[in-house]
Amino acid sequence: xxxxxxxxxxxxxxxxxxxxxxxxxxxxxxxxxxxxxxxxxxxxxxxxxxxxxxxxxxxxxxxxxxxxxxxxxxxxxxxxxxxxxxxxxxxxxxxxxxxxxxxxxxxxxxxxxxxxxxxxxxxxxxxxxxxxxxxxxxxxxxxxxxxxxxxxxxxxxxxxxxxxxxxxxxxxxxxxxxxxxxxxxxxxxxxxxxxxxxxxxxxxxxxxxxxxxxxxxxxxxxxxxxxxxxxxxxxxxxxxxxxxxxxxxxxxxxxxxxxxxxxxxxxxxxxxxxxxxxxxxxxxxxxxxxxxxxxxxxxxxxxxxxxxxxxxxxxxxxxxxxxxxxxxxxxxxxxxxxxxxxxxxxxxxxxxxxxxxxxxxxxxxxxxxxxxxxxxxxxxxxxxxxxxxxxxxxxxxxxxxxxxxxxxxxxxxxxxxxxxxxxxxxxxxxxxxxxxxxxxxxxxxxxxxxxxxxxxxxxxxxxxxxxxxxxxxxxxxxxxxxxxxxxxxxxxxxxxxxxxxxxxxxxxxxxxxxxxxx
Amino acid sequence: xxxxxxxxxxxxxxxxxxxxxxxxxxxxxxxxxxxxxxxxxxxxxxxxxxxxxxxxxxxxxxxxxxxxxxxxxxxxxxxxxxxxxxxxxxxxxxxxxxxxxxxxxxxxxxxxxxxxxxxxxxxxxxxxxxxx
Numbered sequence: 001x002x003x004x005x006x007x008x009x010x011x012x013x014x015x016x017x018x019x020x021x022x023x024x025x026x027x028x029x030x031x032x033x034x035x036x037x038x039x040x041x042x043x044x045x046x047x048x049x050x051x052x053x054x055x056x057x058x059x060x061x062x063x064x065x066x067x068x069x070x071x072x073x074x075x076x077x078x079x080x081x082x083x084x085x086x087x088x089x090x091x092x093x094x095x096x097x098x099x100x101x102x103x104x105x106x107x108x109x110x111x112x113x114x115x116x117x118x119x120x121x122x123x124x125x126x127x128x129x130x131x132x133x134x135x136x137x138x139x140x141x142x143x144x145x146x147x148x149x150x151x152x153x154x155x156x157x158x159x160x161x162x163x164x165x166x167x168x169x170x171x172x173x174x175x176x177x178x179x180x181x182x183x184x185x186x187x188x189x190x191x192x193x194x195x196x197x198x199x200x201x202x203x204x205x206x207x208x209x210x211x212x213x214x215x216x217x218x219x220x221x222x223x224x225x226x227x228x229x230x231x232x233x234x235x236x237x238x239x240x241x242x243x244x245x246x247x248x249x250x251x252x253x254x255x256x257x258x259x260x261x262x263x264x265x266x267x268x269x270x271x272x273x274x275x276x277x278x279x280x281x282x283x284x285x286x287x288x289x290x291x292x293x294x295x296x297x298x299x300x301x302x303x304x305x306x307x308x309x310x311x312x313x314x315x316x317x318x319x320x321x322x323x324x325x326x327x328x329x330x331x332x333x334x335x336x337x338x339x340x341x342x343x344x345x346x347x348x349x350x351x352x353x354x355x356x357x358x359x360x361x362x363x364x365x366x367x368x369x370x371x372x373x374x375x376x377x378x379x380x381x382x383x384x385x386x387x388x389x390x391x392x393x394x395x396x397x398x399x400x401x402x403x404x405x406x407x408x409x410x411x412x413x414x415x416x417x418x419x420x421x422x423x424x425x426x427x428x429x430x431x432x433x434x435x436x437x438x439x440x441x442x443x444x445x446x447x448x449x450x451x452x453x454x455x456x457x458x459x460x461x462x463x464x465x466x467x468x469x470x471x472x473x474x475x476x477x478x479x480x481x482x483x484x485x486x487x488x489x490x491x492x493x494x495x496x497x498x499x500x501x502x503x504x505x506x507x508x509x510x511x512x513x514x515x516x517x518x
Numbered sequence: 519x520x521x522x523x524x525x526x527x528x529x530x531x532x533x534x535x536x537x538x539x540x541x542x543x544x545x546x547x548x549x550x551x552x553x554x555x556x557x558x559x560x561x562x563x564x565x566x567x568x569x570x571x572x573x574x575x576x577x578x579x580x581x582x583x584x585x586x587x588x589x590x591x592x593x594x595x596x597x598x599x600x601x602x603x604x605x606x607x608x609x610x611x612x613x614x615x616x617x618x619x620x621x622x623x624x625x626x627x628x629x630x631x632x633x634x635x636x637x638x639x640x641x642x643x644x645x646x647x648x649x650x
Contacts, residue, residue, distance in 0.1 A: 316615075446590035446614045447621075450583040457581065467618035468585075473616030489585075496587050500566065500573045504583065 016074040022115045026067030081353040084135055096124045102291040102316055104149045106284040118145035153272050170221040179341050181262035188246040188332035189255035191302035199250035291316045293444035293470035295342050299435040307336040313469030351425040351439035356418025362459050363479035367414040375406035419477050426492050428477050438475050444468045448489050546647045565623045572612050574621050584621045589645040590614045611636055
């Protein structure tokens, strides 16, 4: 960049902008909620003498924190960067170049929505995954937040510094809707792992809270005796069915809470995908098409057997921990819907439909060995216990189910294991219980790792991993025959692996006495 | 080597409570490990840097080969701990934008490492784009 360009951009300096005034109402409420136990304690136990002014500190402090946060946070967009200034005692200025902005997420909790506010989070692909390093504006007016998003993703300089905060009447850019949630899809909710986790967590949380209540209710009625009077053969299945129903209802509630009004659309002008969802807390994620590196289809066993799947995007600049790290494109939905959206997102029909190359007999043998040997130990152990510790023999008989299931698992795992190469994508499919099919852009691959454990080395297979700056950061192909792996890596990213091809095929043999012996 | 010495040291420290034969067996294994493992590692470990990529081969039981294209390199680090400095050795770490693991070359001669870092830095600077 020349000297002139720098000065002109400095002159373009926009005025520092503040958060929306209405956030003053959000933060105190949030702070009060956070201080709630303390407040209750204060007013309950300090109720005897009302004259004590300390009680009011508990209310005043959160409000003061909110005020200070409002007063100390400001941001501006200059010609080429966004700057965020914050902090009361330790001041910090966060700066990010605009062309590094990959994703923008608007989140609105119920209280935000009531006040027509939005929390803006800007993803720049920096290593900071949490806390102070993230660019978060909490919160702006809904209209201003949208405008900011447009500015960031269009990468056009702001027209006027300090434009008025009022009016949300910016005409929405033309968008083509790719997907809208069909409420019938809630039937898949109990089959997703995340749905189950949410349901179990809710149940665990509720059980502590409701436990006493239920016990009190049971004491008052004769239900307890009625239940005890039932034979085990009736009460056990009844309990299981009841549990399944409760879990399903909770999972469906969770699905609706997060995915209500789910809409995936493509904004042609801004070259972005928008994902909107949420019943109480709404979340709008915008993904720059240029940062999209592919998609993952998640097919956990239950969902797969019911003919469903989920679709998430592989995006750079979206590296957050836990469940949040996934960028959903389709919630649990029928397979046909998932594939159709996947095709639309990838703009190529191949990756999600093409036939895959299987990994061969060694990969199959390894699947069986790994699934069957550990599961065989269960009936063996039970049989040993039956002879030595006089455990019932039928238990060992039931234990025989484990290796049988192991065989089924191994067969499924091998049947699903495969890879393919299309015009623009590398496709890998693997896993049974947590089945996935990943389509990763070939230009998004920024390196290869070829890993061999001791046993893989003896078997002559490798785990080939494509590394990338997006999504899960690495995408692995399990137990590929060595030659096939090298050939695949050469073909997928031309001009990279060729130069080491002789080393990749010769080095291990010459340097590996163990392999020579066998 | 250090790990083996550590194992032996902890064994000596706690050696009073375990039978002598076990102590001896463990010592034999530890010494064999401290002799054989570095030799084996030395035979396995390889690295190469070309105009367009860096290549390494590491590990002994589990072996990993990594290739990173020069155009995707983000940082090049050189580090030495006290022991490295005693033997004038240095380690070079090359990272890309992926969190899937850096390319690491251990135990280079200090001069070779410095030349490598300089070369890598120069080549990476020549490449346009933000390396993602």
